[in-house]
Structures are given as C-alpha cells and as structure tokens.
Amino acid sequence: MQGDDARGLAIEPQGTPVTGGPDEFALINRLASLLDKPAHGIGIGDDAATWSPTPGTVMVATTDMLVEGTHFRLDWTTPEDLGWKAMAVNLSDIVAMGATPRHALVSIALRPDQAGIAIEIYKGIASHSRASRTFVIGGDTVRTDGPLTINVTLLGEADQARLLRRAGARPGDVLAITGTVGGSAAGLALLNGEPTTDNQDMCRRLLNAHHRPAPRLHAGPALASIGVGCGIDISDGVASEAGHLALASNVSIVIDVDAVPLHPDAIAMFGLERARSLGLTGGEDYELLVALPPSLLDRARDAIATETTLTVIGRVVQDHQGGLVTVTSGGSPFTLGAGGYVAF
Ligand code: ADP
Ligand code: MG
Numbered sequence: 235m236q237g238d239d240a241r242g243l244a245i246e247p248q249g250t251p252v253t254g255g256p257d258e259f260a261l262i263n264r265l266a267s268l269l270d271k272p273a274h275g276i277g278i279g280d281d282a283a284t285w286s287p288t289p290g291t292v293m294v295a296t297t298d299m300l301v302e303g304t305h306f307r308l309d310w311t312t313p314e315d316l317g318w319k320a321m322a323v324n325l326s327d328i329v330a331m332g333a334t335p336r337h338a339l340v341s342i343a344l345r346p347d348q349a350g351i352a353i354e355i356y357k358g359i360a361s362h363s364r365a366s367r368t369f370v371i372g373g374d375t376v377r378t379d380g381p382l383t384i385n386v387t388l389l390g391e392a393d394q395a396r397l398l399r400r401a402g403a404r405p406g407d408v409l410a411i412t413g414t415v416g417g418s419a420a421g422l423a424l425l426n427g428e429p430t431t432d433n434q435d436m437c438r439r440l441l442n443a444h445h446r447p448a449p450r451l452h453a454g455p456a457l458a459s460i461g462v463g464c465g466i467d468i469s470d471g472v473a474s475e476a477g478h479l480a481l482a483s484n485v486s487i488v489i490d491v492d493a494v495p496l497h498p499d500a501i502a503m504f505g506l507e508r509a510r511s512l513g514l515t516g517g518e519d520y521e522l523l524v525a526l527p528p529s530l531l532d533r534a535r536d537a538i539a540t541e542t543t544l545t546v547i548g549r550v551v552q553d554h555q556g557g558l559v560t561v562t563s564g565g566s567p568f569t570l571g572a573g574g575y576v577a578f
Pocket of ligand 1: 371
C-alpha cells in the first residue's frame with residue numbers, strides 16, 4: 235500500500251517503526267487464523283505464496299471483484315454469505331473451464347470500523363474454501379473510505395487438451411444445462427419486494443439460491459474429462475450465456491423454452507411465465523451450460539449424476555454470421571412477457 239506507507243512516514247514521530255500499522259497486521263492474522271493452511275508450499279505470511287502444480291496440467295486463473303452497492307448490499311446479505319458468494323463466482327468460472335480449483339488469493343478494502351464484518355466474510359470464505367478443497371494462500375488488506383470491496387483470484391489446473399471452451403460448440407451439438415435456473419433471480423426478486431405468497435420454506439430456499447450458490451465443482455471437470463469441449467457458467471442468464479457460446483463458436487443456437495429446467499420454487503412463487511423470464515434472463519444460478527454431440531449425452535449424464543442432472547434445452551445450428559440465439563416454444567418464436575424478445 236504505497237499511499238498509506240507514504241502517509242504513515244509523514245505523520246509518525248521519529249523512531250516509530252515504519253509498518254503497515256498494528257491494526258492491519260492483527261486483522262490479517264485474525265483472518266488467516268480462520269483459514270486452513272495448505273499441506274504443501276508457502277501460504278499466508280511471506281512476501282508471496284508458492285505451490286506445486288500437478289505435472290502435465292495447465293494453470294487456469296480467474297478473478298472477480300464484488301463492490302458494495304454495485305454487487306451486494308450489506309442490508310440484504312450477511313457478511314458470511316458474501317464471503318461464500320465471493321468464492322462461488324470464481325469457483326464457478328474455474329469449473330466452467332473444466333478445470334479443478336486449487337488456490338485462492340483474497341483482497342479486501344474496508345473502512346476502519348469494518349474489521350468485524352471482514353471476519354464474518356472470512357468465515358464464509360473459509361467454509362467455501364473447505365467445501366471446494368481449495369486453499370487461500372494470500373491476499374491484501376487495505377483501508378478505504380469508499381465501498382467495501384472484495385476481490386478473489388482463483389487458480390486452478392486442467393488437462394490442456396480437455397477444456398470447456400466458449401468456442402467449442404459445433405453445428406449438430408445439443409445444448410444442455412445442469413440443475414435448474416431461475417432460483418437465484420427469484421431470490422433477488424424477493425429481496426426487491428416483489429409480491430409473493432408467504433410460504434416461508436420457499437422463501438428460504440430461494441434466498442439461499444441467491445446468497446449461497448453452489449458451483450458445479452464436480453460436473454465441470456467431469457464433463458471435460460469425458461470429452462465435452464464447450465461450456466460456460468450461468469452468471470448472467472441462460473439466454474445471454476448462450477449468446478456468448480454462439481458468438482465465440484460462430485454458430486447459432488435455438489433454445490426450446492419449454493425444456494428449460496426451472497427452479498420449482500420459482501414457478502410456485504412467481505408463476506411459470508415469470509419463472510421463465512427469471513431463468514432465461516435473471517442469472518447468478520452458476521449452473522453450467524454446455525454444448526456436446528448427442529452421442530455423448532448418456533455418458534455426460536452418468537458422469538455428473540452424483541452431483542446433478544443434465545437437461546437438453548436446445549441445439550446448435552450452422553450460421554456463418556454467428557451469435558444468434560433464438561428462443562422457441564412448440565417450434566414457434568417465443569415472446570417473453572410484456573417486453574418480449576425472440577433473439578439476442
Ligand atoms: P505485503 O506488505 O508484502 O503485501 P501484507 O502485510 O499485505 O504483506 O500481507 C502479509 C501476508 O498476509 C501475505 O502473505 C499476504 O498474502 C497475506 N494477506 C494479507 N491480506 C490478506 C487477506 N485479506 N487475505 C488473505 N491473505 C492476506
Ligand atoms: Mg499487502
């Protein structure tokens with residue numbers, strides 16, 4: 235922290251050790267004490283971390299930043315859930331490459347009165363780190379007068395020849411999705427105060443889908459290992475993610491809206507039409523959308539059966555322009571809600 239150090243030098247009386255400040259070190263130690271230590275390599279506590287990559291693998295890296303007021307509200311989420319989710323969004327990107335997550339670096343900017351919140355956030359980070367068998371091996375802790383900000387960098391590894399690439403869709407492939415969609419967006423709709431029935435169990439499950447998403451830690455690497463070559467995670471809604479696949483692969487994609495597996499509580503609470511819209515355009519479900527030859531479908535389902543389902547929701551067709559996603563119902567163009575759309 236160049237800025238703080240410079241300011242510290244200017245105001246400290248002579249003879250005072252020039253450090254980042256006892257508060258900062260105490261907090262880092264407290265945060266580190268919540269995390270499991272890696273069995274090998276250098277973790278938190280030195281100038282940098284080390285680890286031994288598995289021979290024959292390529293490193294896969296991703297990073298995602300969450301800013302208070304933009305990506306989360308502290309009156310809507312507990313700090314512990316926030317820590318869980320900061321890990322989730324990054325773990326999801328790693329498994330959406332077909333890779334296995336290994337290590338994380340976590341940086342946090344907070345106001346001076348937010349040390350307690352940081353500790354709660356790290357409880358969530360620690361539990362998701364444990365659940366995903368990853369280790370936090372470093373990070374940075376800085377003061378800010380601005381919004382609380384968390385940045386997680388996730389490092390994973392994969393077989394280079396077996397990655398789930400956005401550009402991997404081929405005409406003739408089917409488009410398939412793990413689990414269900416719409417649950418997270420339905421939870422967000424509840425937080426936004428959309429009128430609903432007052433079924434407490436349903437509310438709890440939908441809020442949970444929004445606050446504590448579970449990335450497909452097994453399915454991503456498992457699908458890649460059997461030869462599936464195309465995938466993306468659902469962070470922005472099925473329709474937009476399908477658009478990314480279509481564009482990167484230079485193909486068109488036709489989605490059958492009747493086949494999209496929707497979160498049952500989203501349907502029960504908001505009705506089929508709204509649940510469809512939440513699933514197609516809502517996002518943050520962190521399911522995996524993949525394209526694969528129909529001949530691989532049975533093996534793909536078997537490979538992920540211990541974790542989740544795989545449902546065919548569309549097909550990949552030839553298109554030299556690329557990038558067109560069409561949504562159909564019963565073979566006809568589908569219009570969604572009042573705004574309505576058929577293509578992206
Ligand atoms: P430096 O001044 O070299 O950046 P720091 O005092 O920032 O060192 O960090 C000391 C150690 O604590 C390093 O190993 C760093 O990676 C780790 N660390 C600092 N902040 C965090 C954090 N928020 N989460 C995890 N590790 C952290
Ligand atoms: Mg530092």
